[in-house]
Amino acid sequence: MISHELREFVDRVMDRHAIDDEDVKMLQREILLDSVMSRDVIDVLIALDRAVPDSATSFADYLVALTVDFTVWESRPTGVIDREKAHWLVATLSSGDGPTATAQRIAFEIVREAERCDELLLAFAMRKGALSAQRLSSERMLLAS
Numbered sequence: 229m230i231s232h233e234l235r236e237f238v239d240r241v242m243d244r245h246a247i248d249d250e251d252v253k254m255l256q257r258e259i260l261l262d263s264v265m266s267r268d269v270i271d272v273l274i275a276l277d278r279a280v281p282d283s284a285t286s287f288a289d290y291l292v293a294l295t296v297d298f299t300v301w302e303s304r305p306t307g308v309i310d311r312e313k314a315h316w317l318v319a320t321l322s323s324g325d326g327p328t329a330t331a332q333r334i335a336f337e338i339v340r341e342a343e344r345c346d347e348l349l350l351a352f353a354m355r356k357g358a359l360s361a362q363r364l365s366s367e368r369m370l371l372a373s
Contacts, residue, residue: 229266229268230266230268230269230272231259231263233258233259234259234260234263234269234272237251237254237255237259238272238276241276241280242276242279242280245280245282246280246282246283247276247280247282247283247284247287248284249284249286251284251287252284252286252287252290255287255290256290260294265294265297265298265302267316267320270294270295270298270299270320271320273291273294273295274291274295274320274321274330274331274334275323277291277328277330277331278323278324278325278328278331288329288330288333291330291334292330292333292334292337295334295338296334296337296338296341299313299317299338299342300338300341300342307342307343307344308342308343308344308345309338309339309342309344309345309346309349310346311346311348313346313349314345314346314347314348314349314352315348317334317335317338317349317352318335318348318349318352321334321335321352322352332353335349335352335353336353338353339353339354
């Protein structure tokens with residue numbers, strides 16, 4: 229369940245179609261400061277990342293750190309991404325038109341940080357990372373020609 233304050237935050241950003249640095253500070257210092265993190269909150273923030281393409285870099289950085297901390301260190305079993313957690317993460321990160329750049333970073337950082345990780349998330353992170361590397365390589369080849 230998400231708080232009333234987070235709901236208002238989401239409504240405000242959706243109306244403006246933008247998330248700036250001040251919004252991120254408000255999210256960190258007022259809205260989520262004393263909140264108990266949950267999958268619902270993570271789901272809402274990842275959906276917000278997808279829905280608001282005009283977002284400050286600080287939002288992506290905060291979302292990556294928050295999601296990694298919650299999934300790897302706060303959720304039980306600690307340090308482990310089991311099958312159930314991996315399924316939730318892959319579904320959340322890939323919904324819509326596919327993962328955003330931030331969602332790809334989240335998957336990669338979780339795999340990097342976790343002591344053990346289910347192969348479902350590992351495959352997702354590697355597949356998306358490989359696709360990004362392939363795109364980057366193709367773009368570089370086009371620029372070189």
